[in-house]
Amino acid sequence: MGVHPAKEGTRPVLDDAGLQALREAARLSPDNLPLRRHLAEQLLAKGYLADAEGEFRAALLLAPKDPDITAGLAESFVRQSAYGAALSSLEPFLATPGYPPRMGVIAARALLGEGETGRAAHRYHEAVSRDPSVADPELAARLMPPPPPQAPAPTAPPHPAYAAPTPAYAAPTAAYATPAGAPPGAEVEKSKLSFADVAGMEAVKESLRVKLLLPVQQPELFAAYGKRAGGGVLLYGPPGAGKTHLARAAAGELGAAFVNVGLSDILDMYVGSSERNLRATFDLARRNRPCVLFFDEVDALAARRSDMRQAHTRQLVNQFLAELDGVDQSANEGVLVLAATNAPWYIDVAFRRPGRFDQLVFVPPPDAAARAAILRILCRDKPLAEMDYDAVARVTDHFVGADLKGLVDRAVEVKLHQSISAGHPIPMTTNDLLAAAQGTRPTAVREWLGTARNYVLHANESGAWDELMPWIKGKW
Numbered sequence: 001m002g003v004h005p006a007k008e009g010t011r012p013v014l015d016d017a018g019l020q021a022l023r024e025a026a027r028l029s030p031d032n033l034p035l036r037r038h039l040a041e042q043l044l045a046k047g048y049l050a051d052a053e054g055e056f057r058a059a060l061l062l063a064p065k066d067p068d069i070t071a072g073l074a075e076s077f078v079r080q081s082a083y084g085a086a087l088s089s090l091e092p093f094l095a096t097p098g099y100p101p102r103m104g105v106i107a108a109r110a111l112l113g114e115g116e117t118g119r120a121a122h123r124y125h126e127a128v129s130r131d132p133s134v135a136d137p138e139l140a141a142r143l144m145p146p147p148p149p150q151a152p153a154p155t156a157p158p159h160p161a162y163a164a165p166t167p168a169y170a171a172p173t174a175a176y177a178t179p180a181g182a183p184p185g186a187e188v189e190k191s192k193l194s195f196a197d198v199a200g201m202e203a204v205k206e207s208l209r210v211k212l213l214l215p216v217q218q219p220e221l222f223a224a225y226g227k228r229a230g231g232g233v234l235l236y237g238p239p240g241a242g243k244t245h246l247a248r249a250a251a252g253e254l255g256a257a258f259v260n261v262g263l264s265d266i267l268d269m270y271v272g273s274s275e276r277n278l279r280a281t282f283d284l285a286r287r288n289r290p291c292v293l294f295f296d297e298v299d300a301l302a303a304r305r306s307d308m309r310q311a312h313t314r315q316l317v318n319q320f321l322a323e324l325d326g327v328d329q330s331a332n333e334g335v336l337v338l339a340a341t342n343a344p345w346y347i348d349v350a351f352r353r354p355g356r357f358d359q360l361v362f363v364p365p366p367d368a369a370a371r372a373a374i375l376r377i378l379c380r381d382k383p384l385a386e387m388d389y390d391a392v393a394r395v396t397d398h399f400v401g402a403d404l405k406g407l408v409d410r411a412v413e414v415k416l417h418q419s420i421s422a423g424h425p426i427p428m429t430t431n432d433l434l435a436a437a438q439g440t441r442p443t444a445v446r447e448w449l450g451t452a453r454n455y456v457l458h459a460n461e462s463g464a465w466d467e468l469m470p471w472i473k474g475k476w
């Protein structure tokens with residue numbers, strides 16, 4: 001009774017008449033758990049995903065916390081691209097060591113869908129190491145770093161800041177091979193978010209619209225003024241303030257592909273490999289234009305060359321600059337480069353020249369109105385009572401988007417447990433959010449602003465940090 005699609009071939013799947021009979025039988029005996037479970041699995045196997053989801057939910061009311069049924073429900077979510085819902089349903093199990101391995105594989109697919117390749121790979125490997133029969137080579141191929149190249153290891157150790165991250169899993173096996181020529185981790189996503197999913201940040205959205213969207217949406221206008229689309233935008237601000245969320249929404253707003261590049265997709269301890277990875281990532285974006293190519297934690301790839309002890313890390317910066325410039329005028333047409341950093345002061349000024357990251361955009365921590373708007377977005381598809389988001393916003397000073405997301409996830413988890421015990425969904429209330437807020441400490445926005453103050457207060461001659469100044473001098 002596997003729930004993994006790779007195993008579907010081995011599971012007898014009923015024809016339509018058989019399925020109809022099964023539906024009828026389940027309708028006549030609604031409390032017959034084995035029957036309902038069987039129906040749910042058949043629906044999933046046949047790809048009737050919404051129906052499967054409904055049946056798994058019904059079965060879960062008969063047998064709360066049943067791992068097979070939960071896994072089936074999560075799989076039906078993943079296959080409908082409802083990755084957040086899948087992860088929420090698995091969460092109570094995944095927190096416990098020894099959870100069913102196939103849940104780990106389903107969670108890996110959901111994490112991958114959310115763009116969290118590193119965590120996905122970790123989950124996947126952990127699951128497969130406990131039960132090799134749940135392996136899914138196709139998924140593994142999408143998760144893995146490149147096989148170790150044949151080049152000799154560098155003689156000197158790399159600069160610690162640029163050392164390749166240690167893989168969280170053991171050496172690759174054949175199932176993990178990356179398709180030849182493909183960049184190791186980066187992959188092409190179709191973003192379902194738009195600017196409507198980003199609360200507040202009106203000024204930031206407007207500057208991205210002008211910079212990224214208008215040239216593509218109205219090329220004639222730009223051509224008439226002899227202006228070419230191009231150049232990248234560097235988003236900076238405290239961790240969790242929504243830089244990645246914003247980049248993904250910009251891609252969706254534009255109808256462009258989204259390539260999310262993490263540090264581990266590029267950095268490799270072998271000389272020359274990081275440069276190759278970087279080139280392959282740009283090529284991937286160029287093959288999928290229009291495309292938003294997003295570099296997270298870009299300070300590690302674009303640090304000031306004077307800060308680098310190793311010649312080969314300087315080489316990587318030079319390669320990055322060369323890719324941004326493109327071999328010819330049209331190389332990066334339709335490729336919009338966005339990058340995010342928590343430490344913009346480490347970025348080499350060469351990156352800020354025209355045509356490169358020539359626009360710096362501050363993504364601020366949300367004020368109370370923005371926090372209320374973020375909460376509204378985060379709660380919108382949940383069963384809700386009348387909500388007073390402003391009241392929650394008032395008690396969540398210094399919370400950023402990521403903190404608010406954590407808060408809502410916790411409140412939902414509590415509600416889910418209550419609903420399962422009650423046997424029916426219980427709507428979430430303002431008090432649930434207030435209670436979750438009580439147990440949550442915000443991440444370090446204040447500390448971040450303190451660091452920012454040290455770096456930029458006496459170094460703003462060019463006006464590069466103008467947007468940040470009111471925050472540094474303000475109440476924070």
Ligand code: ADP
Pocket residue numbers: 197198199200201238239240241242243244245246340374377400401402403405
């Ligand atoms: P960063 O990249 O700045 O570290 P993220 O983009 O990962 O932060 O933000 C974490 C989460 O917080 C996002 O996945 C999103 O759910 C939520 N979030 C942050 N800012 C907003 C916003 N303005 N509107 C809606 N959700 C937000």
